[in-house]
Amino acid sequence: MKATANNKTLDDFGEAGIIQLIQGNVSQKLPPYVKKGIGDDCAVLAEAGWDKTLLVTTDTMIEGIHFTDQTLSPEALGWKALAVNISDIAAMGGTPRTAFLSIGIKPETEVSFLESFMAGFNTLAEKTGIALAGGDTVESPTSAIITITLLGDCLPEHVVYRSGARVGDDLWVTGPLGDAAAGLFLLQNKQAPPPSGYESLVRAHQEPMPPLDVGKALGESGLAHAMIDISDGIAKDLGHICEQSGTGALLQATSIPMSDKLQRLAAEVEKSPLDWALHGGEDYELLFTASSADEEKIVTLTSKISGTPVAKIGTIIHEDGIWLETEKGKERLGSGGYVHFSS
Ligand SMILES: [Mg+2]
Numbered sequence: 001m002k003a004t005a006n007n008k009t010l011d012d013f014g015e016a017g018i019i020q021l022i023q024g025n026v027s028q029k030l031p032p033y034v035k036k037g038i039g040d041d042c043a044v045l046a047e048a049g050w051d052k053t054l055l056v057t058t059d060t061m062i063e064g065i066h067f068t069d070q071t072l073s074p075e076a077l078g079w080k081a082l083a084v085n086i087s088d089i090a091a092m093g094g095t096p097r098t099a100f101l102s103i104g105i106k107p108e109t110e111v112s113f114l115e116s117f118m119a120g121f122n123t124l125a126e127k128t129g130i131a132l133a134g135g136d137t138v139e140s141p142t143s144a145i146i147t148i149t150l151l152g153d154c155l156p157e158h159v160v161y162r163s164g165a166r167v168g169d170d171l172w173v174t175g176p177l178g179d180a181a182a183g184l185f186l187l188q189n190k191q192a193p194p195p196s197g198y199e200s201l202v203r204a205h206q207e208p209m210p211p212l213d214v215g216k217a218l219g220e221s222g223l224a225h226a227m228i229d230i231s232d233g234i235a236k237d238l239g240h241i242c243e244q245s246g247t248g249a250l251l252q253a254t255s256i257p258m259s260d261k262l263q264r265l266a267a268e269v270e271k272s273p274l275d276w277a278l279h280g281g282e283d284y285e286l287l288f289t290a291s292s293a294d295e296e297k298i299v300t301l302t303s304k305i306s307g308t309p310v311a312k313i314g315t316i317i318h319e320d321g322i323w324l325e326t327e328k329g330k331e332r333l334g335s336g337g338y339v340h341f342s343s
Helices: 010-024 074-090 111-128 179-188 199-206 212-221 234-245 260-268 273-279 292-303
Strands: 034-036 043-045 053-062 095-105 131-139 145-154 170-174 224-229 248-252 286-290 310-317 322-326 329-332
Touching: 053 074, 074 095, 074 111, 074 145, 074 199, 074 212, 074 224, 095 111, 095 212, 111 131, 170 292, 179 199, 179 260, 179 273, 199 260, 212 224, 212 286, 212 292, 224 234, 234 248, 234 273, 234 286, 234 322, 260 273, 286 292, 292 310
Parallel strands: 095 131, 248 322
Antiparallel strands: 034 043, 043 053, 053 145, 095 145, 170 286, 170 310, 224 286, 248 310, 322 329
């Protein structure tokens, strides 16, 4: 091992530190067919002679961290475990094709759990044209662990990376933000009077549907300069675009799209809807940048895709950091999103 950290534990490092440690311990010489390795939503692979590039992503969901039996039914878990991977393919502008499913599970788990899990998985796989082509099953002593690896493809000239943002670009986002975090709040606070009419918030947490068609259309049109999916909260995910592009960003608080339901619930339970929208995470919407000259083209292109509104929420700037403009002025946003390995 090259990198050592005597007496340190992984929670001193944080997720970004752990990724750095892993990168520091692998050969930095990538073979020529790896067009993009660690550091984007998918790895991008291309051999000479291939028409299309291969996109590869993998995501793990662990019981007690990403879900409990209170927050996700087995069926919703099957859907969501696949959806979070589809979201990464969408963020590159690609088309998902083939999935590999690895499950670690306690032996005393009821068979119906796995049947329901597969029903949820299959529903989304059929909707999106994904074939399950392999995987692994292992015994887990304590909690369920689901890892999905998803392969997709894209023409090389249509792949959208995190690193392409340019100063002056508009910042765009699909869908309303914060619904999934509000849904999780409802699921975790069932002792409160059960509020009716908030099913869409719970559904946003349990069964996200990544805007694949928008991601693909943006890639094909060449309009998006940089793109990422919103998994950890927009403040943190926008940070990744800025880091990779060597820019900062200025968000307009009044432009962040939020659903009426989110705002109504936030008022009822005295939470900040904007906090949920900026930091909640798990929206699995797309955040992208495009030339300000292409505003009309973006609106025209995305309006043809039903059910996916887009909103212009800010600008890519030269100055470092992620900034939020509110009626009170400009404040620097902490990353604030979900951070793995932090106690
Ligand atoms: Mg991602």
